[in-house]
Amino acid sequence: MSHKPFHHGNLRAVLLDQAEQTLREGGIDALSLRELARKAGVSHGAPRSHFVDRQSLLDALAERGFNRLADEVEAVIGSDAADYKQRFRAIATAYVHFAVTDAALLDLMFTAKNGNAPEGLRAASERLFAAFGDLIERSTEAGELRPQDPYRLQLLFAAVMQGIASLVTTRRISAEDGDSLVDDAIALLVRQ
Amino acid sequence: MSHKPFHHGNLRAVLLDQAEQTLREGGIDALSLRELARKAGVSHGAPRSHFVDRQSLLDALAERGFNRLADEVEAVIGSDAADYKQRFRAIATAYVHFAVTDAALLDLMFTAKNGNAPEGLRAASERLFAAFGDLIERSTEAGELRPQDPYRLQLLFAAVMQGIASLVTTRRISAEDGDSLVDDAIALLVRQ
DNA sequence: CCCCTAACTAGACATTGACTACTTACTAGG
DNA sequence: CCTAGTAAGTAGTCAATGTCTAGTTAGGGG
DSSP: OOSSOSSOSSHHHHHHHHHHHHHHHHOGGGOOHHHHHHHHTSOTTGGGGTOSSHHHHHHHHHHHHHHHHHHHHHHHHHOOSSOHHHHHHHHHHHHHHHHHHTHHHHHHHTOGGGGGOOHHHHHHHHHHHHHHHHHHHHHHHTTSSOOOOHHHHHHHHHHHHHHHHHHHHTTSSOHHHHHHHHHHHHHHHSOO | OOSSOSSOSSHHHHHHHHHHHHHHHHOGGGOOHHHHHHHHTSOTTGGGGTOSSHHHHHHHHHHHHHHHHHHHHHHHHHOOSSOHHHHHHHHHHHHHHHHHHTHHHHHHHTOGGGGGOOHHHHHHHHHHHHHHHHHHHHHHHTTSSOOOOHHHHHHHHHHHHHHHHHHHHTTSSOHHHHHHHHHHHHHHHSOO
16 A cells, blocks of 8 residues: 555545546636546546546536436425425425525536437436426326426426525525525415 | 637637537537637647636626626517516527527536626626516516516526526426427416 | 546647736827 | 827737647556
8 A cells, every 4th residue: 555556546536526526616717637637646646537528527527417316306395294285385495595505516517519419418417307207297197286297397397406406696686585596486486 | 810810809709609519510529629720720738818717718708698698688678579577488489499509608608606796797697587577576566477476486487597598508408498488487477 | 457438737829808018099288 | 280199909928728649657458
């Protein structure tokens, strides 16, 4: 066991963690492959073994973000404590909270160039939207939502979430205003 | 009158125009100050006379974008042809159209780092949101909208527009689906 | 035990944003 | 009219970055 092993072991995960924090602290402009390599104590070419591109790193970050959000959302949906309207609210609050603490990451997840995204990223975002759809389906079955085209409502819910999040990340409204706006939106969407 | 005048005359406007087109064709990664200078036939330092920063160029582009959108929105509001619900729809359609044709620019207008935006950009975005507020106020006065907190509704409308636009720019839904989603949203927001 | 390959190093290159010193041409004031 | 003064543009430089290539190391499967 040398002091400085040639093989880092989990460089990919370390790079992603550091990148996420850099994103949090300095925004996307502060994110450079070479700087990440320096902080990880590896050569400037090392990241290339795990990410062919800078874009590939960004995609991986976005994918992670979607999965983290999907985890939270699925956890809320799976909980059987609250009624469905409260679950909508909980999800929306989690979304706003994500937007506040990881504004730059959310940007990355919804950037225009993600039109032709790699499979992993596409799947991860799909997972989040599918969770929305799942909640809507369950709510409708439970009779807490008036029957309607579930896909339309899913898209609308996703749009409202992302829209409010946009207002928050760009500092046009505060996190608190975001939360109360969420309440307004859900009152409109989920009323029976 | 030399063939190649030292003073370009309107370099700033030319740079902005070219930048906008580059943004449209190649996204934000294709946008470089030096490349713009080359295409404009000036030295690589010339843009600096008009934009201290690359960020300053991006801010100017975003500002332009907001003003263009605000122009369209105000034009719709000012027209006295249609009823108010139709005006909402027209605005939303214009918004979606903007998102389709200038996805990267819209990204720039709603990027997270615009939290501390320069005055001009802040004012331009304010103009757009104020137009939304204006339409809501007029609609309410005309009795076509049930009375409610106008500011909340303005934010909600803005959020829904931007949210749907996000789904479109990221290619999660088509422009057509965006339009019909807009109809759904307005049906919810504007029903009396 | 050895070898094959993934992981990493080291060096190079073009491009870019940013800074500086200098030059040009337009403009206003006498 | 001419002459400063200044805005606009030029040319050169620098550090940083993404990307590529050739070589090196380690570690696990046959």
